[in-house]
Amino acid sequence: MTLSIEDPHMAHTPGRAELQTRFSAFKARGLAIDMTRGKPCAAQVALSDPMLDMPGVGGHTTAEGFDARNYYGSALGLLEARTLFATMLGAPPEQVAIANNSSLALMHDMVVYALLHGVLDGSQPWRAGPVKFLCPVPGYDRHFAICEAYGIEMVPVPMTGSGPDMAVVEALVRDPQVRGMWCVPMYSNPTGETYSPDVVERLARMKTGAPDFRLFWDNAYAVHHLTDTEHTLPNILERCSLAGHANRPLVFGSMSKITFAGGGLGLFASSPSNIRWYARHAGVRSIGPDKLNQLRHVRLLRDHAGLRAHMTKHRAIIAPKFALVEASLQRRIGGRGVATWSRPDGGYFVSLQVQDGCAARVVALARELGIALVPAGRTYPLGLDPRDSNLRLAPTFPELADIEAAMEGICLSILLASTEGRGA
Amino acid sequence: MTLSIEDPHMAHTPGRAELQTRFSAFKARGLAIDMTRGKPCAAQVALSDPMLDMPGVGGHTTAEGFDARNYYGSALGLLEARTLFATMLGAPPEQVAIANNSSLALMHDMVVYALLHGVLDGSQPWRAGPVKFLCPVPGYDRHFAICEAYGIEMVPVPMTGSGPDMAVVEALVRDPQVRGMWCVPMYSNPTGETYSPDVVERLARMKTGAPDFRLFWDNAYAVHHLTDTEHTLPNILERCSLAGHANRPLVFGSMSKITFAGGGLGLFASSPSNIRWYARHAGVRSIGPDKLNQLRHVRLLRDHAGLRAHMTKHRAIIAPKFALVEASLQRRIGGRGVATWSRPDGGYFVSLQVQDGCAARVVALARELGIALVPAGRTYPLGLDPRDSNLRLAPTFPELADIEAAMEGICLSILLASTEGRGA
Numbered sequence: 001m002t003l004s005i006e007d008p009h010m011a012h013t014p015g016r017a018e019l020q021t022r023f024s025a026f027k028a029r030g031l032a033i034d035m036t037r038g039k040p041c042a043a044q045v046a047l048s049d050p051m052l053d054m055p056g057v058g059g060h061t062t063a064e065g066f067d068a069r070n071y072y073g074s075a076l077g078l079l080e081a082r083t084l085f086a087t088m089l090g091a092p093p094e095q096v097a098i099a100n101n102s103s104l105a106l107m108h109d110m111v112v113y114a115l116l117h118g119v120l121d122g123s124q125p126w127r128a129g130p131v132k133f134l135c136p137v138p139g140y141d142r143h144f145a146i147c148e149a150y151g152i153e154m155v156p157v158p159m160t161g162s163g164p165d166m167a168v169v170e171a172l173v174r175d176p177q178v179r180g181m182w183c184v185p186m187y188s189n190p191t192g193e194t195y196s197p198d199v200v201e202r203l204a205r206m207k208t209g210a211p212d213f214r215l216f217w218d219n220a221y222a223v224h225h226l227t228d229t230e231h232t233l234p235n236i237l238e239r240c241s242l243a244g245h246a247n248r249p250l251v252f253g254s255m256s257k258i259t260f261a262g263g264g265l266g267l268f269a270s271s272p273s274n275i276r277w278y279a280r281h282a283g284v285r286s287i288g289p290d291k292l293n294q295l296r297h298v299r300l301l302r303d304h305a306g307l308r309a310h311m312t313k314h315r316a317i318i319a320p321k322f323a324l325v326e327a328s329l330q331r332r333i334g335g336r337g338v339a340t341w342s343r344p345d346g347g348y349f350v351s352l353q354v355q356d357g358c359a360a361r362v363v364a365l366a367r368e369l370g371i372a373l374v375p376a377g378r379t380y381p382l383g384l385d386p387r388d389s390n391l392r393l394a395p396t397f398p399e400l401a402d403i404e405a406a407m408e409g410i411c412l413s414i415l416l417a418s419t420e421g422r423g424a
Numbered sequence: 425m426t427l428s429i430e431d432p433h434m435a436h437t438p439g440r441a442e443l444q445t446r447f448s449a450f451k452a453r454g455l456a457i458d459m460t461r462g463k464p465c466a467a468q469v470a471l472s473d474p475m476l477d478m479p480g481v482g483g484h485t486t487a488e489g490f491d492a493r494n495y496y497g498s499a500l501g502l503l504e505a506r507t508l509f510a511t512m513l514g515a516p517p518e519q520v521a522i523a524n525n526s527s528l529a530l531m532h533d534m535v536v537y538a539l540l541h542g543v544l545d546g547s548q549p550w551r552a553g554p555v556k557f558l559c560p561v562p563g564y565d566r567h568f569a570i571c572e573a574y575g576i577e578m579v580p581v582p583m584t585g586s587g588p589d590m591a592v593v594e595a596l597v598r599d600p601q602v603r604g605m606w607c608v609p610m611y612s613n614p615t616g617e618t619y620s621p622d623v624v625e626r627l628a629r630m631k632t633g634a635p636d637f638r639l640f641w642d643n644a645y646a647v648h649h650l651t652d653t654e655h656t657l658p659n660i661l662e663r664c665s666l667a668g669h670a671n672r673p674l675v676f677g678s679m680s681k682i683t684f685a686g687g688g689l690g691l692f693a694s695s696p697s698n699i700r701w702y703a704r705h706a707g708v709r710s711i712g713p714d715k716l717n718q719l720r721h722v723r724l725l726r727d728h729a730g731l732r733a734h735m736t737k738h739r740a741i742i743a744p745k746f747a748l749v750e751a752s753l754q755r756r757i758g759g760r761g762v763a764t765w766s767r768p769d770g771g772y773f774v775s776l777q778v779q780d781g782c783a784a785r786v787v788a789l790a791r792e793l794g795i796a797l798v799p800a801g802r803t804y805p806l807g808l809d810p811r812d813s814n815l816r817l818a819p820t821f822p823e824l825a826d827i828e829a830a831m832e833g834i835c836l837s838i839l840l841a842s843t844e845g846r847g848a
Contacts, residue, residue, distance in 0.1 A: 037495065045493035052484060052493075052716075053477035060476060069469035069476075071461065071685040100524045105710040112536050116551075116574060127540075127551065142711075149708045150540060256711075261495040263716045284573045286529040287566075287680075292476075292687045293714070 013336060016419040023369070023416055026409055031370035033406045038189070038348035039397040040261050043317045047310060048259040054296040063298075068291040075283040076275070081265070081294040087304040088222055089253055090235040091269035097278055099266040100289045103254035106266040107216055108146050110250055113281040114179070114214070115150060120247050120273050122212030126179055133216075134172055134181035136164040138351060138379035138390045140189040143182040143218070147381070152180075154381035159188065163195030166202045176209035180216055186233050187221035190351040190379055190392040192344025194231040204239035204248070215240075215249045221347040222253060223311045226319045229345045237269065246271040255297060257348065258310065265289075265297055321395040321403055325350050328407035338418040351379075352391040358417045359388045365413035371406045437760060440843040447793070447840055450833055455794035457830045462613070462772035463821040464685050467741045471734060472683040475720040483723075484716070492715040499707040500699070505689070505718040511728040512646050513677055514659040515693035521702055523690040524713045527678035530690040531640055532570050534674055537705045538603070538638070539574060544671050544697050546636030550603055557640075558596055558605035560588040562775060562803035562814045564613040567606040567642070571805070576604075578805035583612065587619030590626045600633035604640055610657050611645040614775040614803055614816040616768025618655040628663035628672070639664075639673045645771040646677060647735045650743045653769045661693065670695040679721060681772065682734065689713075689721055745819040745827055749774050752831035762842040775803075776815040782841045783812045789837035795830045 014022070060068045063080040076082065077098030086093045099106050118125040133147050137156040147154050155172055157164045163185070172178055183203070185195040195203075203215060217236050225231070240248045247270070255264025268278065301307045322344065329341055329352075342351040354362055359376035366373050374392050377385040393410070395403055438446070484492045487504040500506065501522030510517045523530050542549040557571050561580040571578050579596055581588045587609070596602055607627070609619040619627075627639060641660050649655070664672045671694070679688025692702065725731045750767055753776075757763055766775040778786055783800035790797050798816050801809040817834070819827050 039495050042491060042494070045491065048493070049481050049484075052479055052481045055476055057473050057476045060473075067466060067469065069472070069684045069687060070466070071463050071680075101714045102710045108709040112540065115540065116536070142708075145708050149705070256495075260493045260716060262712050263493060263714045281573070284566075284569050285532040286526045288686050290525045290687045290714075290717070292684060293717070 014415065016416070019412065019416045019419060023365070023412055026369050026412060029370075029405075031402075031405055031409070033370065033398055033402045034372045035394055035398065035403075035406050035410075036372050036374045037397070038257070038394045040257055040314075041317065041397050041399070044314055044396070045260055047313050048300060051259060051296040051300050054299050055292060059299075060292070060295070062291065062295065066291075068295050071287055075279045075286070075288050077289055078291055078294045078298070080298045084298050084301060084303060084307070085253060085267050086269075088307060089219070089251055089267060089269035091237055091251065095237070095269050095272060095275055097268040097275060097282075098289060098294055099268060099282070100293070101262055101264050101266060102256055103218065103220065103252045103266040104142055106268055107143070107218065107250075107252055109282070109285070110214075110216070110278070111146055111150060111152075111180075113278075117281060119212045119214060120277055122210070130177050131180075132175065132178045134164070134169060134178060135381050136182065136188070137381070138190055138385070138392070139182060140184060140218070141374075141378045141383075143216070144381045153177075156381055159191055159193060161191075161193050163188075163193065163199035166199055166206075170202065170206050173206055173208040173210075173213060178208070179210050179212065180214045182216050182218065184218050184220055185236070186219055186231055187224060187344055187347030189220065189347065190342075190349035190390075192342040192347050192349065192351065194233060194345075197234050200234040200236060200239055204236065204245060205243040213248060217249045217251045219251060220254055220257070223307060224257065224314070224348070225311065225346045226315055226322055227345045231345055237271070241271070247274050250274065258307070258314075259297060259300065263293070265294060318396045321398075321400060322350065324400055324403050325393060325395045325407060328404065329411065332408065332411035333414055336415070338414050348394060348396055350393040350395065352393060353389050354391060354414055355418055356387045356389050358414070359385060359391050361417040361420065362391060362410070362413045365416055366410055369409040369413065371409045371413075373410070438839065440840070443836065443840045443843060447789070447836055450793050450836060453794075453829075455826075455829055455833065457794065457822055457826045458796045459817055459819065459822065459827075459830050459834075460796050460798045461821070462681065462818045464681055464738075465741065465821050465823070468738055468820070469684055471737050472724060475683060475724050478720040478723050479716060484719070486715065486719065490715075492719050495711055496715075499703045499710070499712050501713055502715055502718045502722070504722045508722050508725060508727060508731070509677065509691050510693075512731060513643070513675055513691060513693035515661055515675065519661070519693050519696060519699055521692040521699060521706075522713060522718055523692060523706070524717070525686055525688050525690060526680055527642065527644065527676045527690040528566055530692050531567070531642065531674075531676055533706070533709070534638075534640070534702070535570055535574060535576070535604075537702075541705060543636045543638060544701055546634070554601050555604075556599065556602045558588070558593060558602060559805050560606065560612070561805070562614055562809070562816070563606060564608055564642070565798075565802045565807075567640070568805045577601075580805055583615055583617060585615075585617050587612075587617065587623035590623055590630075594626065594630050597630055597632040597634075597637060602632070603634050603636065604638045606640050606642065608642050608644055609660070610643055610655055611648060611768055611771025613644065613771065614766075614773035614814075616766040616771050616773065616775065618657060618770075621658050624658040624660060624663055628660065628669060629667040637672060641673045641675045643675060644678055644681070647731060648681065648738070648772070649735065649770045650739055650746055651769045655769055661695070665695070671698050674698065682731070682738075683721060683724065687717070689718060742820050745822075745824060746774065748824055748827050749817060749819045749831060752828065753835065756832065756835035757838055760839070762838050772818060772820055774817040774819065776817060777813050778815060778838055779842055780811045780813050782838070783809060783815050785841040785844065786815060786834070786837045789840055790834055793833040793837065795833045795837075797834070
């Protein structure tokens with residue numbers, strides 16, 4: 001299938017009967033394509049195949065001279081791994097901790113430690129009273145799932161295209177029950193937007209009702225550029241420190257979309273005090289993380305330049321997939337008033353806004369066509385999108401031909417849904 | 425140094441002045457030997473060196489046909505890993521979950537889930553009221569540290585030589601605030617004893633005040649035999665199930681003293697309902713464990729017979745170290761009324777009972793000699809040994825020559841402490 005603008009199926013605005021005919025014909029193709037999760041494709045994980053026989057027999061000694069096959073003291077990981085990821089996390093190595101897969105587990109554990117022990121600057125464990133988190137929406141479903149599991153009330157905050165609406169945030173954080181906020185500050189999941197310097201500065205400076213308020217700064221896509229327009233972000237640790245809120249940010253990073261998904265490392269950076277706080281609690285949980293997997297990462301990526309070079313290879317594999325999604329959306333439904341969508345410069349998702357009340361219907365129709373989309377609403381707290389209009393597309397895993405077919409089916413589903421009188 | 429019974433230093437019972445002379449001479453040797461933790465030696469971890477280049481480039485496909493480099497669905501681990509460890513854990517593969525390093529982390533997380541969510545058979549999260557755990561003593565300090573961190577009151581229970589004193593246990597568990605009990609049922613840490621069939625049966629059958637009481641069954645040394653007298657244990661899952669308490673036992677296992685310490689796997693087995701409970705909560709914490717490390721373990725050990733063969737190699741390395749400790753204790757302080765000690769058939773420790781009030785002094789004296797022992801009391805809740813009499817020796821890590829020297833210094837310290845009028 002070509003990408004010609006002259007696609008005969010789309011040269012006119014089709015009527016409902018024609019759409020239904022096409023829908024039946026598409027259904028008969030019996031496709032099975034998964035566009036649900038931000039999952040790397042086989043070519044992406046293969047970029048890290050050298051790790052499969054690392055560190056190699058005889059290669060178990062760390063730069064510090066320790067035997068990585070055995071126990072030794074630090075709950076914070078190998079110094080060489082902390083050094084490797086320092087630039088990416090924006091912190092000196094001594095303010096970096098390296099944990100096992102996954103960063104989500106790290107965030108979960110921080111929430112648990114906060115609930116049961118409390119955090120620095122606070123007078124008691126969070127569980128002593130009601131706890132609320134600000135949740136920029138649409139956002140990452142697994143962040144919201146942690147809040148839901150632990151009874152943390154989620155307060156949605158609209159995204160603006162350059163981060164969360166700060167007037168709303170600044171008003172809400174005056175509530176002392178608001179103890180945390182989920183942030184994916186660069187190439188946000190799913191909208192792809194990056195927080196502006198002004199947003200970051202206001203997050204660093206804002207007055208919070210809770211003295212122990214924490215930014216859960218999940219910088220999952222810090223080096224995941226898709227174009228030459230590489231987004232940048234002010235250093236949240238520095239900004240908060242200068243604003244007198246050094247312990248406010250908890251910065252997370254992940255190797256799951258850099259090396260092996262589910263076989264990577266969880267990364268954490270924060271103030272010196274917060275690192276000690278983490279080490280104290282993590283040290284009760286475990287003697288320490290798997291050091292051999294840290295060695296594998298150090299030997300594969302070597303330094304920040306090596307990490308960037310590795311990410312360029314990822315870009316070469318997945319940028320064409322995002323381009324295909326964009327071209328397909330533009331050609332099939334562009335200018336028809338049925339949807340708008342993000343054109344991300346990085347990250348893992350395309351966020352699609354369909355007409356109000358149509359998202360769940362589009363997912364159901366696509367399912368009939370053999371195309372799995374993440375359930376509508378999943379990008380909202382408790383799975384409830386009040387306008388039922390956001391869809392998240394994850395184009396990294398399928399092959400190009402499957403993406404092309406999926407986009408045809410998804411656009412068909414959007415057009416059909418929009419004829420059903422569900423739209424605004 | 426030979427092991428001759430005719431050691432001239434010990435042929436008579438030395439007086440205090442002679443002991444002090446010897447102590448000064450020993451101190452001048454400037455030794456630095458660590459006998460603190462149950463840490464494998466280099467030769468032991470080297471037994472798993474083939475894992476250092478596993479699974480190898482191209483070797484990432486699981487028996488089920490999944491790509492272990494990427495995400496896929498189960499929070500419970502690879503079926504082939506669950507199958508490998510089923511026999512060791514005494515459960516069918518579907519009742520086994522494989523997690524990242526370490527089993528301690530798994531136990532910690534279960535405590536956290538119980539505190540914040542509650543467990544099956546209970547009506548509310550444990551944190552809703554005071555929680556107590558029974559702690560057989562002497563026991564494992566890291567178990568006690570979890571309780572201490574989360575404000576769980578620890579109730580000591582004396583060990584008898586064949587497990588905890590069940591009359592005491594049966595009386596204490598009638599208290600509905602008693603929700604858990606730490607058990608290292610085979611080659612217990614540190615006493616080396618194995619729970620008798622009668623003890624296991626009574627633990628399975630006993631009436632508990634709390635309907636959601638849990639046995640934290642840390643079978644850390646299930647295959648860690650040191651002699652041909654291989655201890656066995658009734659199957660706690662079966663016994664509890666037959667007694668109508670299927671959800672009572674949470675069975676844990678660890679690879680840290682089988683393959684790589686801190687680079688192994690945490691293992692869990694329980695009732696089908698408890699496995700679902702675990703998967704639900706662990707699934708919020710993480711998308712799933714590191715599957716590549718599971719593959720490494722499957723490829724190295726293959727099956728239960730392979731695991732047993734691997735443990736035979738461990739035994740060949742460490743059994744002589746335990747024999748040296750035993751011979752040295754016997755020759756240097758045997759029959760003098762200053763100490764008794766365990767002669768373990770498995771596990772990682774020798775437990776030493778010195779005269780009441782002497783343990784901390786022995787540790788301090790040994791430290792002067794350059795011998796690091798775990799702080800006295802560490803094997804008791806909150807680090808408080810009421811009789812100040814228990815010492816834990818960990819002979820696996822040092823080389824034989826160092827163990828011989830360390831035992832000389834430790835025995836000297838014991839003899840000297842016993843002359844100081846601290847004894848009973």
